[in-house]
Each structure stands twice: as C-alpha cells, then as structure tokens.
Amino acid sequence: MASSFENYQKRRLISSYFSVILSIFLVLFLLGTLGLFVINSKKITNDFKENIPMTVFFMNEANDSILNAFDTELKNSLFIKEYAFVQKDSAAKNNVDIVGKDFMEFLGFNPLQNSFDINLKGDYVIADSIKKIETGFKKNEYVSEIIYDKQLVDLVNDNIKRISFYMLIASGFLAAIAMLLINSSLRLSIYSHRFTIKTMQMVGATKAFIRKPFIWRGIKLGLVGSLLAIIALYILVTYVDKYFPSLGIAKDYASLGIVFGGVLSIGIVITAISTFFATQRFLNLRTDDLY
Incomplete structure (x- = not known):
C-alpha cells in the first residue's frame, strides 16, 4: 500500500516537473523566435527590397x-x-x-x-x-x-515601419506573458510541497535553508527548458537557412549567440526569481491558511 502511494507521488512529481519544463520550453521558444525575427528583421527587409x-x-x-x-x-x-x-x-x-x-x-x-x-x-x-x-x-x-516600381518601394518602407512598431509591442507583451506562465507553473509545482515547507519551518529551519533546494531545482528545470528551446530554435534556423540561404541567418553566429544566450539567461533568471517568491509566499503563510 505504501509502495503504491510512493509510486503515485513519484508520478505526480514527474508530471509536475514535465509541465513546468514544457511551459518554459514553449514560452522561451516563442520568445527566441521573436528575438531571431527582430534581430534579423533588417536582413529580411533588405533581402526583399534588394529584389526590387x-x-x-x-x-x-x-x-x-x-x-x-x-x-x-x-x-x-x-x-x-x-x-x-x-x-x-x-x-x-x-x-x-x-x-x-x-x-x-x-x-x-x-x-x-x-x-x-x-x-x-x-x-x-x-x-x-x-x-x-x-x-x-x-x-x-x-x-x-x-x-x-515607385509605389512598391513606398509600400514596402511603410509596411516595414508598421511591422517594426507592432513587433516591439508584441515583444513586450510576450515577455510579460512568459514571466506569468513560468511563474504560475512553478507556483503550482511548489504548492504540492507547502506542507513540507511548513514542517521544515516548524522544526527550526531558516527561510534561506528552505528556499535553497527549491530555487536550485527551479534553476535546473529552467536550464532544461532553455536547452530544449535552443535546440528547437537551431532546428528552425537550419530550416529557414535551407529555403532562404541569401539571408545567411545560420552563419550569423553573433546574432545566434545573442538569442541563444538570451534564452538561456531568461530561463534561469525567471525560474530563480519565480521560485524565490513562490517559496516566500508559502513561508509567510500561517498553518491554517495551507488548507
């Protein structure tokens, strides 16, 4: 009976970790794709304009x-x-x-x-x-x-300005959504450990001591999600370069380094910060509020 309960708990824990990693991966992949587009927007627009x-x-x-x-x-x-x-x-x-x-x-x-x-x-x-x-x-x-084609030149330049403006808005909006989604996933993950957190606190463990393993686990989950997002972005870049070799995106190592480094940093930083505040919330709750 005890073994069955332990297996159930393990499956539940793995499912929780998987959902967190999946959320981090999807959000960072979208952010990375947007980042690649923004960084290479000049190349993309120039490639189009140079064909006029x-x-x-x-x-x-x-x-x-x-x-x-x-x-x-x-x-x-x-x-x-x-x-x-x-x-x-x-x-x-x-x-x-x-x-x-x-x-x-x-x-x-x-x-x-x-x-x-x-x-x-x-x-x-x-x-x-x-x-x-x-x-x-x-x-x-x-x-x-x-x-x-004078009209086409004017139309292209007007659309580029309009698209650039909307891309900036979309970048900010998606970044905010990314933080909210990752934060929500991590909070749900830590929620299942709220009794463990309170028990450790009751036996005299300091808040920093309790937070440390949770933050470290959050960072590892963020690292895994970030690496998966980087792999997916690399596959996307290879695919785009195959059909649009004139853009030279796959050979622009500086831009790729900025995007991949940004994805990795965001994944680690957001998970660390979100885990910190999520554990802090449960540390500050009274025992009666845990139910």
Whole structure:
C-alpha cells in the first residue's frame, strides 16, 4: 500500500516537473523566435527590397565605350548590390521565348534598347535615396529611361515601419506573458510541497535553508527548458537557412549567440526569481491558511 502511494507521488512529481519544463520550453521558444525575427528583421527587409529591380535604358546612339563607362561606374558605386547588362538582341530573344512570337518579323527591326538591370542595396531602397540615384543616372545624356516600381518601394518602407512598431509591442507583451506562465507553473509545482515547507519551518529551519533546494531545482528545470528551446530554435534556423540561404541567418553566429544566450539567461533568471517568491509566499503563510 505504501509502495503504491510512493509510486503515485513519484508520478505526480514527474508530471509536475514535465509541465513546468514544457511551459518554459514553449514560452522561451516563442520568445527566441521573436528575438531571431527582430534581430534579423533588417536582413529580411533588405533581402526583399534588394529584389526590387531598377532598369536603366540607353539610346541606340550609345556605343560600346559609353556602355562600358557606365558599367565601370556601376562597379565602383557603393549603392549597387548587383547588376547585369542586357543587350537588346538578347532582350528580343527572351521576349520571343516568353511571348512565343517574333515581333521583329513584322516590324523589320529591333525596337528594344540596351539596358542595365540593377539591384540596389537594401539601405538605399527608400524614396529619397532612389531619387538621388535616378537623378545621377539621368545626368548621362545617353540614358533614355529609368524604370522601377515607385509605389512598391513606398509600400514596402511603410509596411516595414508598421511591422517594426507592432513587433516591439508584441515583444513586450510576450515577455510579460512568459514571466506569468513560468511563474504560475512553478507556483503550482511548489504548492504540492507547502506542507513540507511548513514542517521544515516548524522544526527550526531558516527561510534561506528552505528556499535553497527549491530555487536550485527551479534553476535546473529552467536550464532544461532553455536547452530544449535552443535546440528547437537551431532546428528552425537550419530550416529557414535551407529555403532562404541569401539571408545567411545560420552563419550569423553573433546574432545566434545573442538569442541563444538570451534564452538561456531568461530561463534561469525567471525560474530563480519565480521560485524565490513562490517559496516566500508559502513561508509567510500561517498553518491554517495551507488548507
């Protein structure tokens, strides 16, 4: 009978520990995911903005030396991520491949122009910077037209500001929820030991002596939950890097170190503080209030 009761108590204790670890893991995983997104938000937005192309068309009068000079200018420009020269005959061939008809057959000539497809660095894909770059290109008298999606640029930048604002609010809200959930789980875990705490106190044990094993156990539970969250975050980073290698998240060891270190620190600190206050609450209760 006694053995059966002891087994029941052990199962109940293991279940309590498991629920605490699971709560810590889920909360820290969400916090870590949010942290990764916030830290890499600039990379993510820049990756999107750098895929907004700008095309510079040249008049037919522009000879090879003029085109080569412009190529050199682009090569030495700090705001250029990458660019490609599109020869008008190649552009005509690509048009035939896409449309399925050769428009030069009935026109008798190639109406297309030589051009450069340019992708700017993300920091320069804002209205003011693009306008300055466009004005600089137009100083070349052989440039006939510059095309890029102005509305998309404005829309992207407006949405980035809006998303960043909401992300800050979400970060604060989730951090508060994390503390409340972890604190609640630990309090429920310690609640089952309230009679043990009061018994130790009645035989003369000091509050610090009673708190110490509970705090140490809380830290160990926080450490396990944090490590599980870090493993899950690493799997998530590997998955994202597989499908979006241009972001280079998996190779940004500094950012990963900050997030993983933050998750580990938060898991240990919150559990230690929550355990301290939870045990303190039961230490301050009168015996009659335990029931």
